[in-house]
Amino acid sequence: MATEPPETDAADALADRAEQLAYLSDASGALAWDQRVMMPEGGAPARGKQLSALSTVTHDLLTDDEVGAWLDALADRDLDDDQQVLSRELGRQYERADRVPSDLVGELTETQSDAQQVWEQAKADSDFDSFAPVLDDLRDLHLERASHIDDSADPYEVLFEDGEPYLPLERVEEIFDTLREHLIPLIEELKASDTEFTSPYSGEYDDDTQMALCREIVDHLDYDWDRGRLDTAPHPFMVGPQFDARITTRFAADDPLGAVMSTVHEFGHASYQHGLPDDQYGHPLGQSRSSGVHESQSRFWENHVGRTEAFWEYATPIVNEHLDGDADPREVYEAVNRIYPENKIRVEADELTYHMHIILRSDVEREFVAGDIGVEEIPGRWNDLMDEYLGVRPENDAEGCLQDIHWTGGFASFQNYTVGSVLAAQLDATMRDDLDVDGLVREGEFGPIREWLTEHVHSHGQRYTTDELIEEATGEPLTADYFVEYAEEKFGELYGV
Amino acid sequence: MATEPPETDAADALADRAEQLAYLSDASGALAWDQRVMMPEGGAPARGKQLSALSTVTHDLLTDDEVGAWLDALADRDLDDDQQVLSRELGRQYERADRVPSDLVGELTETQSDAQQVWEQAKADSDFDSFAPVLDDLRDLHLERASHIDDSADPYEVLFEDGEPYLPLERVEEIFDTLREHLIPLIEELKASDTEFTSPYSGEYDDDTQMALCREIVDHLDYDWDRGRLDTAPHPFMVGPQFDARITTRFAADDPLGAVMSTVHEFGHASYQHGLPDDQYGHPLGQSRSSGVHESQSRFWENHVGRTEAFWEYATPIVNEHLDGDADPREVYEAVNRIYPENKIRVEADELTYHMHIILRSDVEREFVAGDIGVEEIPGRWNDLMDEYLGVRPENDAEGCLQDIHWTGGFASFQNYTVGSVLAAQLDATMRDDLDVDGLVREGEFGPIREWLTEHVHSHGQRYTTDELIEEATGEPLTADYFVEYAEEKFGELYGV
Structure with missing residues (x-):
């Protein structure tokens, strides 16, 4: 032999x-x-x-x-x-x-763990000063780590590549420029309009009622219950491989539509996992591409299906039945698309202003990591940018730069939320060349949509780099143009601006 | 330095x-x-x-x-x-x-996995012949493994030491001799008596009702919900360390008392875990001694608390309320102590005949591992012993030697169920020198009982070997005398024999 x-x-x-x-x-x-x-x-x-x-x-x-x-x-x-x-x-x-010495890994892990505790207390006390020293330490440790990985590159780029290795940071920054240019004036126009939307479901709804509703909604989307579960968690998330992709949601008594949107978002994440090839389980070809691409799938289902008028023409009777309501589809469509720029909290933000929260964080942390601002300047810089982007000013650190835990886990990861939304709009525009998306959604025929995404995105696993995958699926590099067009058209029509 | x-x-x-x-x-x-x-x-x-x-x-x-x-x-x-x-x-x-070559470990794991599938089909078809070849292979692989571990010892003893390293097999066999000697005539006497007990709860009870009842029962036993959960599983079990010891139960619509007894059994397992020292988590001093000692804790709570008349004087009103019944304590006490030797299935056996099932399996597998009987002789030997011990004869392999999956996992592990029961009775007898067990149970004062077990058993982790631990806790080596005394007294009184 x-x-x-x-x-x-x-x-x-x-x-x-x-x-x-x-x-x-x-x-x-x-x-x-x-x-x-x-x-x-x-x-x-x-x-x-x-x-x-x-x-x-x-x-x-x-x-x-x-x-x-x-x-x-x-x-x-x-x-x-x-x-x-x-x-x-x-x-x-x-x-x-x-390339990273294990001592440094250990020190970073320990500091991150300490930092979470410090952050919790600092947020509770709305006291950035008590968080500043450990945040400074974290920055130094991350810079040291980045220098071990690639001494010749911009450390912030090295950190960005942790989460999104195959999409140049420069491209993402161009996208952010485009969004600043178009979203800030659009948000101002919406603020200036007299239009106000309220939810037609104004009662108090118990958890069992909301859970039954969310279950039926993902049932209609054809969620594979044999390979998943739906439960509740304080911060909804999806986890698991193609054989067992579980989703979670959460309930507020006065916001059943919020629970539905959150559930549809996590369903989108699960649909990516379910679309990965079974026979490549464990190989990179059986794994999702990146956090940005993953977010494109959740945002696609949340926004380009779940926030369309067509979807509510289909789904409103379902919601009415569960919530004992008599809303018409247009009312629900308007309610799930309400814009409220006065909100200062990212996780509660609407589809549009959300991105200004992301851009703000990216701006502040990039300046901080580069040493352009010291740690003590973060709160002021945060509040100035919030004012510039959304016209509101946090009254304290808890609703300002202390609101998110993310910096205790690392830097340069916020961008992927916006990459996801931008890519979702680009995929939607491409899909519409092949499919009558609104017509399918209006009939509750979600199968062809999921199959299109599986064919063009999920089934490839990590075969392509992120930019190759985007070109393969949409015929061009990542661009914010489709998102801007979609946002201007939808919110222009809704708000009459 | x-x-x-x-x-x-x-x-x-x-x-x-x-x-x-x-x-x-x-x-x-x-x-x-x-x-x-x-x-x-x-x-x-x-x-x-x-x-x-x-x-x-x-x-x-x-x-x-x-x-x-x-x-x-x-x-x-x-x-x-x-x-x-x-x-x-x-x-x-x-x-x-x-000492065991990794090739052999791999082959054994693979054969065990195949054997499970073969066993499932063989049991469904009640066809031992289709299971015999893989069972033969398993025996050979286990013999080979035993010879690598200790070439000079009886291989069956080596296998027994997998689960119970510190209790001589010889002692266990003496205990089995004592049980054969006393239980077989006792069971015959009970069969001959005219006494018949039936459950006073003769309705159909849904899962939610039974779950609420089981939750309240373990609540009264002071199960630590902050360090555990109660769920359902097809085959109830307990799993997890001292910080998170979870129990499961199962429901049959016509047998709510069965669910209660099963839950109390698993509670006993969890109480062992909860009694291990927190600050030794991960060290042998923070781990339970052996499967036999573990079983002693589940059997203690199931039989020496849950099957006492005192317990039902306390708990019957709770059950009556949940099941909308009007049973009196004596009726429930009798019902949970019903003996039915005509049963051929171990997992459905009563407290007494159960041990004859265990002894039977140990006899058959010991002869098979030693080569005294060939694989093809197992069904006949099984049925003969069932006749000898319980006076019944399985009509086919599915209700005979194919009933349990255990051999696909290994040999010489059944003994520990009986070790557990025998040790539970020995602990009970010792505890009664210190505590008025019945008086406490009658008042629902379970704390001192749990504390006694924690002090004498749980808190030691693996500090002592099994025989040392038993001597420390009870002042003498493991003996079947207390179990025999307890069984003869309890069932003698109940059945008037």
Whole structure:
């Protein structure tokens, strides 16, 4: 028998390792779901240790010298397409993990964990000064980490590549420029209009009623219950691989439409997972592309299906039945598209002003990471930009720069929310060349829409880089033009501006 | 600064590894809970891969050469008590894992997985012949594994030590002899008596009603809801560490008392976990002793609390309220103690005949593992012993030797169910020297009982070996005398024999 060629061995070994890493990562995901949805409160100390042990073994398996050797062995070989994807994706993960000394990883993890506690108290006290020192430490540690990864690059770009490796930050900044240019005047016009929308469902609705409604809505969207669940969580999220993509929602007694929109959003995330190829589970080809692309799927279903007039022509009778109401579709359509720029809290923002919150955070953190502003200047800079973008000024740090926990987890990750919305609009525009989207939605025929997204996005896994995937799916690079057009047209019509 | 002495390093390193192994094992436990309680059916392939990846990394961390070196370094040192426990327990785990070649582990795992499928079909078809070849393979693989672990010992003893390392099999066999001697005539007497007990709750009760009842019962037992949950599962079980010990139960519409007894049983398991020291989480001192000792806690609460007349004097009004009944305590006491030797199914057996099922299985598998009977002789031997022990004869393999899945998981593990019952009776007898158990139970004062068990059993973790722990707690080695005395007294009074 002939000896197997070494390139085959290295590729197989690397594929096995990639699978093991993916399985362990999904194990962590399932434990995190349990922690947020099912775990009794007292379980927290044990779960923290379990997740940390998993994270350590995963890191060790990834930075194993063997992985470096397999990657080196593959570097000069002729690889088939699937092997190239494997080599590119594992190579990137390996380098980013291996180049950072484990002492630094440990210090960063510990500081992040401390910072979460400090942030919680600082937010409760609305006292940025008590958070500033640890935020400064975090910035320094992230800069050190970035310099280990790539000493020659802009550290903020290196950090941005953690979440979105294949979309140049420059492109994202151009998109933000376009959005500033168009959204700020549009929001001003909407503020100036006399139009006011209110929800036709003005009662108080208990959790069981809202849950039954949300279940029926995702039922109509054909959510695969055999591969998922719907539960409640304080901050809704989706987690799990293609075989088990679970969604969560939350209820406020006076806002059942909010619960529906949140559920449809998470359904969108799950539909991406469900569209990944089963037989590539564990391989990069069986995994979603990036957080920005993932967000495009949730935003697509939330905004380009769930916030359309066609959808409410279909879904209003369902909601009326559950909530014992008699709203007409136009009323619901208007209610779910209400714009309220006076809001200062990102997670409560409407579809439009939301992006100004994102751009503001990106501006502030980029300046802070670059050293253009000191930590003590953050609150003032935040409030100035809020005034500039939305015409409101936070009255304290809790409703200003302390509102989000994200900086305790890292920098340069907010952008992907807006990348998702912009990409969703671009996908919607492309899909409309192939499908009568409104006609299908009006009839509750969501299958062809999901299939289009699976064909053009989900089924590829990580075969393409993000910019390649966007070009493959839409025929052009990521652009904000479609989002601007969609927003101007929809809100222009709704608000008569 | 002085260099740290090497024995400290090895002990610390070993303790860290022990913790990491425990955390990963608990992570697997939480994933298994999810799989049996929450997971959508389609999630099975992914969960299987996640659990298998966890099992591989755990095995690799345990059999790491460093572990062997740390153990060697500790072998000749003066260790403090806690370090001795660590060295003994990790040493045992390491040796049992390290001595078995990984190829054999892989083959065994794969054969076990295949065997489960074959068993399911064979049971459905009631066709032992189709299961026999894989059962034969399993026996051979287990014999091979036992020979790697200890070539000079009786392989069946080696296998028994998987689950109960510190209780000589010989002692267990003596206990079985005592039980055969006393239980067989006692069961015959009960069969001959005219007494028949029926449940006073003869309606059909829905799941919600039964769940509310079970919740209130464990509430009265002071189950710590902050560190646990109660859900349903097809086969009730308990899982999780001291911070998060979850229990499950199941419902049959016509048997609410069965659900209560099953819930109290699992509560007993959880009370052991809850009694382990928090600050030793991950160390052997923070883990339960063995499956036999664990079963003693579930059987204690199920039988020595839940099946006493005193308990029903306290709990009958609670059940009456939930089930809209008017039973008196004596009726319920009689109903939960009904003996029905005509039953051929272990999992449906009563408190007394249950042990004959266990002894039967141990007899058959011991003969099979020793080669005294061939695989094809198992059904006949099973049926003969069932006739000898209980005076009934299975009519087919499905209600005979195919009824339990256990052999697909391993041999020599059934004994621990009976060890648990026998130890529960021994603990009960000892406790009665210190506490007025019946008086406390009658008043619903369960705290002192739980505290006694925590002090004498739970709080020690794995400090003592099993036989040491039993001596510490009860003043003598494990004996069946107390169980026999308890059974003869209770059933003698109930059945008037």
